[in-house]
Amino acid sequence: MIFHSLDFVLFFVAVTLVYWRLGHRAQNVLLLVASYFFYGYIHPWFLSLIASSTVIDYASARGMERWPERKRTFMAISIISNFGMLGFFKYFNFFADNVHAVLAAAGYDVGLPVLRVLLPVGISFYTFQAMSYTVDVYRGELRARRSLLDVAVFISFFPHLVAGPIQRASFLLPQVEEKRRFSIEQAASGFYLMVWGFFKKLVIADNVGVIANKVFALSDPSFEILWAGVFAFAIQIYADFSAYTDIARGSSRWLGFELTQNFDHPYLARNPADFWRRWNISLSSWFRDYVYIPLGGSRAGEWPWARNVMITFLLSGLWHGASWNYVLWGLYHGVLLVLTRAHDILRPASRGPRREARGALTVLQVAGMFALTLIGWLLFRETELSAIVRDLKLSPFDSTPLERQAGLYLFLLAFGYSIPLWVQSIWIETHRGEPARPVGWGTAALRAVACGVAFAAILVLRSRTSLDFIYFQF
Amino acid sequence: MRRAALLQLLVAAAGLLLIPLGLRAANRLYAAPDLKPSYLPAIEGPRDRVPFEADRIPALAGMNPTWVVIGDSMAGSRIDPALLTRLTGGQTAPLLYAGSGPAWWYLALKNWVIPSGIRPRAVVVFFRDTNLTNVMFRIDATWSLDTAALDREDDLNAVVARRRGTAFYQVRDRVDRVYQASQARRWLEPAVNEWPARAMFPFRRQRGALLDQLNERFGLAHLRPMDAADMQATEDREADFDAFAADSTLPLMLRDARAAGLPLLLVRVQRRPLNGRPPEQSAALRRYVSRLHAYVESQGGVFMDDTGDPAQTLDLYEDGDHLSRDGRRRYTEMFAVRLRQRFP
Numbered sequence: 001m002i003f004h005s006l007d008f009v010l011f012f013v014a015v016t017l018v019y020w021r022l023g024h025r026a027q028n029v030l031l032l033v034a035s036y037f038f039y040g041y042i043h044p045w046f047l048s049l050i051a052s053s054t055v056i057d058y059a060s061a062r063g064m065e066r067w068p069e070r071k072r073t074f075m076a077i078s079i080i081s082n083f084g085m086l087g088f089f090k091y092f093n094f095f096a097d098n099v100h101a102v103l104a105a106a107g108y109d110v111g112l113p114v115l116r117v118l119l120p121v122g123i124s125f126y127t128f129q130a131m132s133y134t135v136d137v138y139r140g141e142l143r144a145r146r147s148l149l150d151v152a153v154f155i156s157f158f159p160h161l162v163a164g165p166i167q168r169a170s171f172l173l174p175q176v177e178e179k180r181r182f183s184i185e186q187a188a189s190g191f192y193l194m195v196w197g198f199f200k201k202l203v204i205a206d207n208v209g210v211i212a213n214k215v216f217a218l219s220d221p222s223f224e225i226l227w228a229g230v231f232a233f234a235i236q237i238y239a240d241f242s243a244y245t246d247i248a249r250g251s252s253r254w255l256g257f258e259l260t261q262n263f264d265h266p267y268l269a270r271n272p273a274d275f276w277r278r279w280n281i282s283l284s285s286w287f288r289d290y291v292y293i294p295l296g297g298s299r300a301g302e303w304p305w306a307r308n309v310m311i312t313f314l315l316s317g318l319w320h321g322a323s324w325n326y327v328l329w330g331l332y333h334g335v336l337l338v339l340t341r342a343h344d345i346l347r348p349a350s351r352g353p354r355r356e357a358r359g360a361l362t363v364l365q366v367a368g369m370f371a372l373t374l375i376g377w378l379l380f381r382e383t384e385l386s387a388i389v390r391d392l393k394l395s396p397f398d399s400t401p402l403e404r405q406a407g408l409y410l411f412l413l414a415f416g417y418s419i420p421l422w423v424q425s426i427w428i429e430t431h432r433g434e435p436a437r438p439v440g441w442g443t444a445a446l447r448a449v450a451c452g453v454a455f456a457a458i459l460v461l462r463s464r465t466s467l468d469f470i471y472f473q474f
Numbered sequence: 475m476r477r478a479a480l481l482q483l484l485v486a487a488a489g490l491l492l493i494p495l496g497l498r499a500a501n502r503l504y505a506a507p508d509l510k511p512s513y514l515p516a517i518e519g520p521r522d523r524v525p526f527e528a529d530r531i532p533a534l535a536g537m538n539p540t541w542v543v544i545g546d547s548m549a550g551s552r553i554d555p556a557l558l559t560r561l562t563g564g565q566t567a568p569l570l571y572a573g574s575g576p577a578w579w580y581l582a583l584k585n586w587v588i589p590s591g592i593r594p595r596a597v598v599v600f601f602r603d604t605n606l607t608n609v610m611f612r613i614d615a616t617w618s619l620d621t622a623a624l625d626r627e628d629d630l631n632a633v634v635a636r637r638r639g640t641a642f643y644q645v646r647d648r649v650d651r652v653y654q655a656s657q658a659r660r661w662l663e664p665a666v667n668e669w670p671a672r673a674m675f676p677f678r679r680q681r682g683a684l685l686d687q688l689n690e691r692f693g694l695a696h697l698r699p700m701d702a703a704d705m706q707a708t709e710d711r712e713a714d715f716d717a718f719a720a721d722s723t724l725p726l727m728l729r730d731a732r733a734a735g736l737p738l739l740l741v742r743v744q745r746r747p748l749n750g751r752p753p754e755q756s757a758a759l760r761r762y763v764s765r766l767h768a769y770v771e772s773q774g775g776v777f778m779d780d781t782g783d784p785a786q787t788l789d790l791y792e793d794g795d796h797l798s799r800d801g802r803r804r805y806t807e808m809f810a811v812r813l814r815q816r817f818p
Contacts, residue, residue, distance in 0.1 A: 005642070006642040006645055006646075007642075042711075184476055184479040184480045184483060185476075185479045187483065188479055188482060188483040188486070191483060191486060191487070192486065195490065214692050217692075217697050217698055218692070218696050218697060218698065219696060219697060219698045220696055225691075402687055402691070405674065405684055405687075406684075406687070406688055406691055408670070408674060409670045409671060409674065409684065409688065410670075412669075412670035412673060412674075413667065413669075413670050416666070416669060416670065439479075439482060441482075444482040444485055444486070445485065447482075447486050447489075448485045448486045448488065448489025448490070448493075449489055449493060450489075451486050451487075451489050451490040451493075452489040452490050452491075452492065452493020452494060453493060454490075455490045455491075455493070455494050456493060456494035456496070456497060456653075459494055459497070459649070459650075459653055459655035459658075459659075460497065460655050460658045460659045460662050460663070461659075461662065461663065461666060464614070
């Protein structure tokens, strides 16, 4: 089931109404049934995967606690089953294609099987979430749960099941286990988040997505058209993914849950490290805690640190999809981080510019980081390596006046749609650190107007092309 | 505190529902020009339309073809009309529109072929998988649909209305009527999409030229092969013949062809082969095709399925499901043989 459908609205209203009439255990049963209904709505066979992942991880965690001397065996079972499932559905064809290409290059034309099966939506998200549970139990940071129901609800909780944010067991499981109370403040903030999320998805992401799709469908883009398309894609992926997160967080609040924040205005980042503190935070922190730190993090010096960063980002790229362009994207961001660190080592921070120059420097840093991010999005969006090479060779000096006008037109169009995102980000950034004040009637009235304008915009400006959430494919 | 939060939530909900009513007032300020109602009131309000191409009727009557071929690029990339004419000795009239759908194919038969009074040996319609029973497939391609539609298309509209008569559309229509959103969309959407052109050029003529050039720049000729090929996969939920056949243009086409005494040949093209084999078909799609075949023949039509034809190998194809120039020649040759066998 998808969020931007009438089916979901009816489903969500019905679940919420019934939910608050039930006791705690019955609420969890309802959440499990609702989550499985949500996930299996179009392809019921997906349920067999999430159910088996849940049972295996539950049993592995219980096994670790009961037989501590066999902890490693149970951990291995969990890792093999989760990564095995992910590898089979997500990476089998990638592996087979590459083996075939290597063999063909060596003169052996071997027909390897092709897997004709749909990639189960959200499999990368819930396998990582389930893994966080077993790894935390293995490390002794979490006790294994006795209740299979609670673990199943933790893994399958429908608001964030398909595209995150990936929740840690230590954060979400206690919320599943504890009695929840309906809070009108929480519900109100959830309502605003959901309206903002629907606006971002239907008005911003889907409209600029059409621009990006058109540009990336061209066989002969010019420099200006290509980069206008990359800009549109940058807006699309942020608006789209953060919209999903907002709707997930908003709907969770109506059910008495709090999910972690996944985005913190990433296009205002000043450097690569700052960007990764703001972009897809739940995935970045997963890789930090379960890959980067176990590899040694920054403990053993600069070279091992650089190696660990590159491995972490390579895997992060591969997590996004079974394609070399995602690997390139991951490595590109790894290189950016390493180069930033090298720069800091070679040129230690001075006292910094004078106060009046600080604002201009910040703007330059943000613009520079945004430009670097755009190069990354080109690698991410362009699936063919030959096309990436062609794109990077494009020169503005080869364009005709029409190409320049077309590029400017597309850029302005995408920028126009993205204005609400920039306004929100800049407003939050300039008010960061200020103490939270209770919501007064002035703010409430402003929010009511914003909700009305957002709904009006959805009615008249939603894209005629309804696109799936981008992160569904991962 | 709790009471204040509840009141603020109610105010927000009221704002959400009431402020868009301002669209009704805005529609009075920016009234759309006086437009005729659409021939598909089930899905759209009044709008500008491309005129009906009435001159196709006398052209067909004058040509008096032996074969009429209707379809989209599937037909266009498979049949070479001049070659088919040469091979069969009978004139071939192509009624083709790239990116058209079953509604256009039905209208072409009803509004051009039948009124022309011609008596071809067969009217051939090419389609992919479940196209014939999915009236919504490319129903929004109004630039093509308009060319074949009269001012009123009650049968087509009824089919579309039945097909979209789900709760979703009913709710959407009701919301649309309350807020007059479609009406507002007609003036607001162009204003939003054209503002960059207005910012760039002060004169209307320059803006028009830019937008025309943009349309050309993003046309089929500039697309990557696989994007131009439009390789949409058939979804199993569409492959339910019994659920969708009655709410499609298929019964209308078969009925009208039968009433006019025109043999209707429906050709299901083979999708692009994969790994040297015809593409895999799900069990649902196989069941669907079997039901479609039986239905077409029971209603007096002729059904032909290219899928699995050993002669239609990958080397005939160019991009997606389209055939190459050489593939088109070879396909036309094979098709001429089959036509002569089926319609001696």
